[in-house]
Amino acid sequence: xxxxxxxxxxxxxxxxxxxxxxxxxxxxxxxxxxxxxxxxxxxxxxxxxxxxxxxxxxxxxxxxxxxxxxxxxxxxxxxxxxxxxxxxxxxxxxxxxxxxxxxxxxxxxxxxxxxxxxxxxxxxxxxxxxxxxxxxxxxxxxxxxxxxxxxxxxxxxxxxxxxxxxxxxxxxxxxxxxxxxxxxxxxxxxxxxxxxxxxxxxxxxxxxxxxxxxxxxxxxxxxxxxxxxxxxxxxxxxxxxxxxxxxxxxxxxxxxxxxxxxxxxxxxxxxxxxxxxxxxxxxxxxxxxxxxxxxxxxxxxxxxxxxxxxxxxxxxxxxxxxxxxxxxxxxxxxxxxxxxxxxxxxxxxxxxxxxxxxxxxxxxxxxxxxxxxxxxxxxxxxxxxxxxxxxxxxxxxxxxxxxxxxxxxxxxxxxxxxxxxxxxxxxxxxxxxxxxxxxxxxxxxxxxxxxxxxxxxxxxxxxxxxxxxxxxxxxxxxxxxxxxx
Amino acid sequence: xxxxxxxxxxxxxxxxxxxxxxxxxxxxxxxxxxxxxxxxxxxxxxxxxxxxxxxxxxxxxxxxxxxxx
Numbered sequence: 312x313x314x315x316x317x318x319x320x321x322x323x324x325x326x327x328x329x330x331x332x333x334x335x336x337x338x339x340x341x342x343x344x345x346x347x348x349x350x351x352x353x354x355x356x357x358x359x360x361x362x363x364x365x366x367x368x369x370x371x372x373x374x375x376x377x378x379x380x381x382x383x384x385x386x387x388x389x390x391x392x393x394x395x396x397x398x399x400x401x402x403x404x405x406x407x408x409x410x411x412x413x414x415x416x417x418x419x420x421x422x423x424x425x426x427x428x429x430x431x432x433x434x435x436x437x438x439x440x441x442x443x444x445x446x447x448x449x450x451x452x453x454x455x456x457x458x459x460x461x462x463x464x465x466x467x468x469x470x471x472x473x474x475x476x477x478x479x480x481x482x483x484x485x486x487x488x489x490x491x492x493x494x495x496x497x498x499x500x501x502x503x504x505x506x507x508x509x510x511x512x513x514x515x516x517x518x519x520x521x522x523x524x525x526x527x528x529x530x531x532x533x534x535x536x537x538x539x540x541x542x543x544x545x546x547x548x549x550x551x552x553x554x555x556x557x558x559x560x561x562x563x564x565x566x567x568x569x570x571x572x573x574x575x576x577x578x579x580x581x582x583x584x585x586x587x588x589x590x591x592x593x594x595x596x597x598x599x600x601x602x603x604x605x606x607x608x609x610x611x612x613x614x615x616x617x618x619x620x621x622x623x624x625x626x627x628x629x630x631x632x633x634x635x636x637x638x639x640x641x642x643x644x645x646x647x648x649x650x651x652x653x654x655x656x657x658x659x660x661x662x663x664x665x666x667x668x669x670x671x672x673x674x675x676x677x678x679x680x681x682x683x684x685x686x687x688x689x690x691x692x693x694x695x696x697x698x699x700x701x702x703x704x705x706x707x708x709x710x711x712x713x714x715x716x717x718x719x720x721x722x723x724x725x726x727x728x729x730x731x732x733x734x735x736x737x738x739x740x741x742x743x744x745x746x747x748x749x750x751x752x753x754x755x756x757x758x759x760x761x762x763x764x765x766x767x768x769x770x771x772x773x774x775x776x777x778x779x780x781x782x783x784x785x786x787x788x789x790x791x792x793x794x795x796x
Numbered sequence: 797x798x799x800x801x802x803x804x805x806x807x808x809x810x811x812x813x814x815x816x817x818x819x820x821x822x823x824x825x826x827x828x829x830x831x832x833x834x835x836x837x838x839x840x841x842x843x844x845x846x847x848x849x850x851x852x853x854x855x856x857x858x859x860x861x862x863x864x865x
Contacts, residue, residue: 549828554836559823691863720863723856736839739852741859761859767839769848773856795860 313339313704316405316423318389318599320345320373322353322686322781323657324429326693326796329787332380334701341381342421346388346410348372350785351454354686354725355778357496359457360591361464361504363730366454369778376787386411387419389430389599392615394650395606403652425700428622428655429693432596435485441568442484442594448568449591451497460591464501467589471510477588480573482519484592486564486678491520492528492685494593495548496726502555503729503736517558517585519575519592521678523670525549525559528724529680531667533742534755535762541755544740547764551728551738560585562670564678565592580673596681598622598659615647622655623647626663633668638718638748640664644711645696651709654696657689666746686781687722688745690796691715718746721761725774728766737770 315335317328320343331341349370358364377384387407394403402422409417434452436443443450449463450456467477481498483491498518505511518525526532526548533544552559562578573592574584598620603612617623624647627640640663647653655661662682670679692715699711706712721743728736741763747756755762784794838844 546828549823549826550830553823553826553828553830557823687860687863721859722863723859733842734840739856741856743859743862761855761862763855765848765852767848768842768845769852772845772849773852795857795864 313424314342314422315340315425315427315700315704316342316344316421317427317429318344318405319429319431319657319659320347320350321429321431321657321689323431323659323689323693324427325350325373325785326690327427327429327656327697328377328382329380329785329791330694330697331701332382333792334697335704337381339704340383342383342385342423343373343377344385344387344389344405344407344421345373346386348374348386348411349454350376352778352782352785353452354774356451356454356457357493357500357727358730359454360451360460360497361500361730362461363500366458370454371782371786376785380787385409385419385421389601391602391604392426392653393420393604393606394426394615394647394653397604397606397608403650423652425652425703426654427693427696427700428601428653428659429657430599430601430659432658433599433620434594435597436594438487438595439484439565439567441573442565442592446568447570447590448484448573449589450593451493451591452593463589464504467514468505468508468510470588471505471513472508474513476513476515478515478517478586479589480517480519480585480587481591482517482560482593483521483595484565484568485595486521486576486672486676487681488521488593488595489529489681489683490593491522491680492683492724492726494518494520494591495528496728497591498557499551499555499726499728500730502557503731506555507729507731507734511556515558516556517560517587518552519560519563519565519585521564521680522561523578523668523679525552525561527667527680529665529667529683530742530745531747531756533740533757533762533764534759535764536759541759544764551766562678564672564676568592576672576674576676576678578670578672578678596658598661614649617661619661621661622653622659624655624660626661628661628663636664638716638744638746638750641716641718641746643714643716643719644699645692645715646699646711654700656692656696658684682746684717685722685724687796688715688717688720691720694796716746718744718748720744725770725777727771727774730771732772733768735771736766736768737774738764738766739770739773740764
């Protein structure tokens, strides 16, 4: 009998757990450890943030789903790994602290035969003084944050309706952030809501980003064919900004935030300040800050995890300049180099380097996006690692049997630009592969056939359809595994 | 409310900083193309968008299947 422990119940971890339970026979255990009681379809938090949805429409309780599926759910936070065992105990284990009310603060050591670290991002608001809901800015990273943001947005609308001018700043709150796509989405949803209410001319909407050019999205931008030309996501995105009158402050790092004012630095070393009435700025991410110990009890955290807190896996972490980055640098199996039973997926694995060209300001500040690990790649990693572990347990495979490199898979991203069944629009984009491969696709790094983008109402319908589909899938409803990641 | 002029937000009592208080430029000078009014209308044209819904879904499905091999 084997025990597989999955840390984290987000898109990646929950997908892995469901597939493991489906593929493993009943003699094997699947345990999920997650500090939150609910699953969140994060892409729809954007709509919660403008008041179009409530938190209950984008979340559901995990416990009943896991009971139904025969998955052992521990509502707890993982704090330390013992991948080599501990003293006389040879079996690997993980230390957890319970977060559920009935057992809050209790600790437990859970032994495992295989462990998948899918802990996702730690929202590092602390990286920028004054950033975050406990500071002076808003967030849509969680459903709860998004509801607070919706309340603040409703207050902005009230003031606009009374004739006041409002300045809304939306974007990223640190030079190393990722998730520029989510910031873009929220920006244009806000703009759309103001325009639908006839209030647009009383508001300045400003997009603040660490991207060198609009349309970078942390993936170095894209090229696609349109009307007989190869165009860039930069021109495509700038076109939307011009059309909607959204201003942009790019190449920027937020240094600190005070009440109603943020201070920033740009790549050319200039410093400035920006006053706002409403600011939604995403935080940079860290790993979950797990510790790791060897069998003697000595700390080995820096061997197992990168300084960012993300888990080192089968990637090429050799430091090298941008011109020497290769598609093969990216992991394929997500197995750690030293421990044959420890995997890291989704946002939890340490990327070898960014995808966008790294840049540093004249003052030495890093101002360039971290690489995104969006829903589709994260879900696919979960499924493929689950398949590998199932083969290792039931077929005696000694190495992972399935791969999911971001340099060998594509992603579909639907960025809402305004909700509404008849008036909404979204930018529906595909890219293949996610990580550019300039050997397979000389010139552009990606397939021009499979890298596309278009804006329209159809995209909005697709985003809504994906909302319904993936919540259906995550609830483990009949046929859930037929919905592709 | 007709005839009402928007009032600027009240100046906040924040400390003076050496950095200039700035507002980012808009993108009017960008060389990016603007959509024509026809293009903007077609984005929410129901019959066309029903067709695009099908095409984009097929496109995404093709890319998903390619990634799942």
